[in-house]
Amino acid sequence: MIPVRALRDCLDGVIPGVVSTCAPDGTPNVAYMSQGQYLDDRHLALSYQFFNRTHQNLLANPRVTLGLIHPQTAQQYRVHLTYQRTESEGPIFESMKAKLAGIASHTGMSGVFRLLGSDIYRIERAEVVPGSTLPAPLPAVDPLLALRTCMERLPLSPDAESLLDAMLDGLQAHFAIEQALVMMLDPGRDRLYTVASRGYPTSGVGSELQVGDGVIGVAARERVPIRISHVTSEYAYGLAMREGAERQGLGDRLETEIPFPGLAAPGSQLAVPIPGAREPLGVLFVESPTEMRFTHADEDALVALATQVGGLFRLFLAELELADEAQSGVPRDPPPAGPPLRVRHYAANDSIFLGDDYLIKGVAGNILWTLLQDYQALGRTQFSNRELRADPRVRLPDQSDNLEARLVLLHRRLAERQACVQLEKTGRGRFRLLVGRPLELEDMDLGT
Amino acid sequence: MPAHPTLQLDPDLARFIAGGVSINAGSASATGVPSLCRAFGCRVEPDAGRITVFFAAPQAADLVRDATRSGALAVVFSEPPTHRTVQIKGRDARLAPLGEGDLACVNAYRAAFAQCLVFLGFTEVMVRTLLDCPDEALVALTFTPSALFNSTPGAQAGTPLIPALMPPPAAGAP
Numbered sequence: 231m232i233p234v235r236a237l238r239d240c241l242d243g244v245i246p247g248v249v250s251t252c253a254p255d256g257t258p259n260v261a262y263m264s265q266g267q268y269l270d271d272r273h274l275a276l277s278y279q280f281f282n283r284t285h286q287n288l289l290a291n292p293r294v295t296l297g298l299i300h301p302q303t304a305q306q307y308r309v310h311l312t313y314q315r316t317e318s319e320g321p322i323f324e325s326m327k328a329k330l331a332g333i334a335s336h337t338g339m340s341g342v343f344r345l346l347g348s349d350i351y352r353i354e355r356a357e358v359v360p361g362s363t364l365p366a367p368l369p370a371v372d373p374l375l376a377l378r379t380c381m382e383r384l385p386l387s388p389d390a391e392s393l394l395d396a397m398l399d400g401l402q403a404h405f406a407i408e409q410a411l412v413m414m415l416d417p418g419r420d421r422l423y424t425v426a427s428r429g430y431p432t433s434g435v436g437s438e439l440q441v442g443d444g445v446i447g448v449a450a451r452e453r454v455p456i457r458i459s460h461v462t463s464e465y466a467y468g469l470a471m472r473e474g475a476e477r478q479g480l481g482d483r484l485e486t487e488i489p490f491p492g493l494a495a496p497g498s499q500l501a502v503p504i505p506g507a508r509e510p511l512g513v514l515f516v517e518s519p520t521e522m523r524f525t526h527a528d529e530d531a532l533v534a535l536a537t538q539v540g541g542l543f544r545l546f547l548a549e550l551e552l553a554d555e556a557q558s559g560v561p562r563d564p565p566p567a568g569p570p571l572r573v574r575h576y577a578a579n580d581s582i583f584l585g586d587d588y589l590i591k592g593v594a595g596n597i598l599w600t601l602l603q604d605y606q607a608l609g610r611t612q613f614s615n616r617e618l619r620a621d622p623r624v625r626l627p628d629q630s631d632n633l634e635a636r637l638v639l640l641h642r643r644l645a646e647r648q649a650c651v652q653l654e655k656t657g658r659g660r661f662r663l664l665v666g667r668p669l670e671l672e673d674m675d676l677g678t
Numbered sequence: 679m680p681a682h683p684t685l686q687l688d689p690d691l692a693r694f695i696a697g698g699v700s701i702n703a704g705s706a707s708a709t710g711v712p713s714l715c716r717a718f719g720c721r722v723e724p725d726a727g728r729i730t731v732f733f734a735a736p737q738a739a740d741l742v743r744d745a746t747r748s749g750a751l752a753v754v755f756s757e758p759p760t761h762r763t764v765q766i767k768g769r770d771a772r773l774a775p776l777g778e779g780d781l782a783c784v785n786a787y788r789a790a791f792a793q794c795l796v797f798l799g800f801t802e803v804m805v806r807t808l809l810d811c812p813d814e815a816l817v818a819l820t821f822t823p824s825a826l827f828n829s830t831p832g833a834q835a836g837t838p839l840i841p842a843l844m845p846p847p848a849a850g851a852p
Contacts, residue, residue, distance in 0.1 A: 248754075250704035250712035258712060258752040260704040260765065261829065279831070295712040297702065304807040306737070308714060360736040362810035364803065 232307050232356040234271060238526045240298035240307060241266035241274065242459065248297040249276065251287035259283045263296070265330050267322065267348070268526075274311070275322055277330055278347040288313040294351065297359075303366050306359035311351035318347040321454035328448055328456045373531040376404035381538055389655065390546045390634045391641065394426040397514070397539050402428055405528070407516045409493060412504070413439070413446060414512035414635035416592065418627025422450055422513060423592075425638045427491050434491025435642040436590055446513050449501035453510055457500045457529050459522040487588045497521035502532045504540040511540050511632060547634055549658065563611050563665075570668040571650055575599045577675040584649055593626065594640045599671075600624050601663050602651070606671055615659040637661070685727070685823040691839075692722045695729070695755045695764065698790030703731055703753045703819070705744035705771070713740035717753070718809055718816065719787025721780065729753070729766065730774055730820040732784050734811035742817060745771040751821050754829055758798055763829040764839070768821030776818055784816060 240247070247263040261284045265277040276296070278285065288294055292313035299306050317323050327345040380400030387393035394412050401407040411427035411434065420441040424434045442451045449456045499517040503510040514536045516524065574583040581591035582598055590598065600623045604610040618624055619633050626633060641653045641661075650666040687695075695701075701717035715738040721730045731753055733741065745751045751771035756763040792805040826839040 248702045248714060248716075250702075250706075250714035250752075252704075252706035252710050252712045254710075256706060256710070256748055256750055257767065258704040258706050258750055260702050260714065260752045260754040262754070262756060262763065262831070264831075283827075291710045293711050295704070295714045297714045297716065299808065302804075304804050306716065306808070310711070361734065362807045364807050 232309070232358065234268065235526070236300055236303075236305065237274075237298070237307070237309070237356070238268045239302070240300050241268055242301070242522075242526070244301040244522070245299045247276070249284055250295040250297070251284050252291055252293065253283075253287050254290045259287055265326060266296075267326050267329075269322065269350070272353055273314075273350060274309070274353060275317075275326060275348040275350050277326055277345055278316055278349045279330075279345060288349075300363075300366075303363045304361075305363045306361055308357045308359055309353060310355040310357075312354055314350045314352055316347035316349050321452040322350070323348045324448055324452045325454050325456055328445065328458055331458075369525070369527070371404070371406055373405070373525075373527040376400075377531040377534055379404045380535060384538055384542055387542070389658070390543055391426075391638045393539060393542055393546070394638070397535060398426055398428040400535075401516065405531070407518070407528075409518065410514070410516045411491060412512055412514055413450075414632055414639075415441070415450060415506075415510055416627070417509055417631070419592070422446060423594075423639060424488075424491065425512075425635055425642065430491035430493075432489065432491055433642070433646060434489065435646060436488040436594075436639060437490045438488075439490065445499045445501045446515050449503050449515075450510055450513050453503050453505075455500065455502045455529050455533055457498075457524055459498055459524070461496045461499055461517075461521075493517055493519060495519060498523035500524040500529060500532065502529070502536045504536045504543070506540060506544065511543055512635070514539070543634070547632070566650075566665055566667050568667045570670045572670045572672060573602060574672045574674050577673065584647070584651070587647065589647060589649065590640065590643050593624070593631070594636045594643070597624055597636060598640055598644075598651070602669065602671055605663055605665060606669065611663045611665070612656070613661055613663065615661075685826060687722060687724065687729075687823065687826075689724075691764065691826075692724060694757070694762070695720060695766070696722055697757070698787065698792075698794040699755045699757045700791070701731065701753060701755055703733070703741060703745075703751060705741050705748065705751050707740075707744050708747065713744045715741040716808075718811060719784045719791075720753070720755075721783050728820050728822055729768070730780075730818050732776075732780065732787075732816055732818050735815045735817045737811075738817060738819075742773065742819065745819055745821075746773055749821075751819060756829070758794055761831055763831070765827040765829040766823045767825040767827075769824050771819050771821040774818045774820040776816060780818065781813055781816070 247266055249261050249263045251259050263276050264279065267275045269275055294311040294313060296309040296311055326348050330345050383396045383400060384393060387396050398410050401410045409429035411424055413422035413424050415422055421438050422441060424437045427433050439447055441447050445456045445458060496517045497520045502514045504512045504514055514532060571585055579591050580595035582589045582595045597618060600621060601613060615633055619626060644652050652664040654662045654664055656662045701720060702714065703717055704712055704714045706712045715733050718732045749770045752765060752767045754763060754765045788809045792802045795805045796802050828837050828839050
């Protein structure tokens, strides 16, 4: 049997595979295949782009012989397959469609290569074709060792925010992945929002995109890693975002005020869902200016890493349910001095402006507005995640909503803007509001 | 034995398939299991109307067994930079001894294919390794084209190319 790793390297679309089929009358047919995907040790999928002789043949005679060449070693393989079915939707199809779009763009075939379906085959037998080969190059990073080292720090993280930091730091230090970010899912709105990033000129914390848009959005929708070795505009998040903003009114115009942080000219991208109990908690996204930067082994390692992060994240959420209430009887902070700052809240989308500067919107905006109202009316500065979750004013979309991620977003956004309001952690599931100036709160859409 | 009609390859097509293109050939067993092998170049004999394709014998065992049993052979020629692809099928494939000049033909093919792929970013050593084979291990399958297809990717893929149809060779001709 061919080592799985070699088979997967061959299927990555660098060198097209060759497919041999046979008509019922015995007439052979040979065709080039753009892309394949390893599914498990018994199955693989090949791209189906045109209803041609190959497809006619395999509907009558499902036996196929696939010729592959390893892109580094020149080793040739032959895989004997039996056609089983064609899938035209779902995770396998979407993952192959994204990859094929990259290959098509890279090979100047964008208008021609469109995935009609993913043909699923059972692997009957595989053989190594005798011939000369080159030694396989040693990878600069050993993904398994990098994964182990990176994972060691994760359980030491005291909260969700430092967990995400530990993961992104680990990607830089051990995987030599320079550009990475984490987006969390807002299940009520089917959108993802950036909570942490590394390697970009601006953090992009607070930027959003729609589930289903681009590499990240498809990974979230299909709950499957999407890895593209040659990036194409079809899956570029930036383009999808601009188009979205043009269609929409004020609400989406605000999103453009926090631009997505991604590379202007990415070569490779990989988006890995962070699994939750039902829908994904979010997506880990890495990219590089270099084409073909991320291997199958990188994908495997990042899937394992994201699974670990997802598990720990859910543990934090569960612990928060058990955390203490905010302590009462804490002395009030002395009121700040200086000129007052006007803080506006637009109820239509819960956007908050500090002075003339847009800060944040959505659930995170509503959380801040709730905190500021209590601060203004009661002088409160101590809060707990648990009471916020129960507070009807916060209007969390549903019980499973990821409040912790929204607080990470709010904390980072306030810190980045060096706002006169800051959040400071005071313990597990508890935090304190720091206000540096007198505030004038204005609810702009009351009565409308 | 019935004579097969001979398809005359036009000079452009003959030049194309004899250039630095990727060549793969397929046949099938009596039970319909397809065979497949990468070729190391080809020779076109316009006068005889035959095409001879070269392989490394250890790689081509299944293909040679199937093609010489049934005579059925499909050969696909594809130019990597342009994706121009042509498939030529025959029904009378047989093993042929390597003739004078065939080694030079294989060597010229290796150089032309390497040059084509180096232009696309592959290393020459990679292509040379792929096409490496001791001279004495080369074998040749020869066949008369009976059908030509445009196999360039796209909706038109699989449509027959209309060639000039030549009269079958006279009885007793080689």
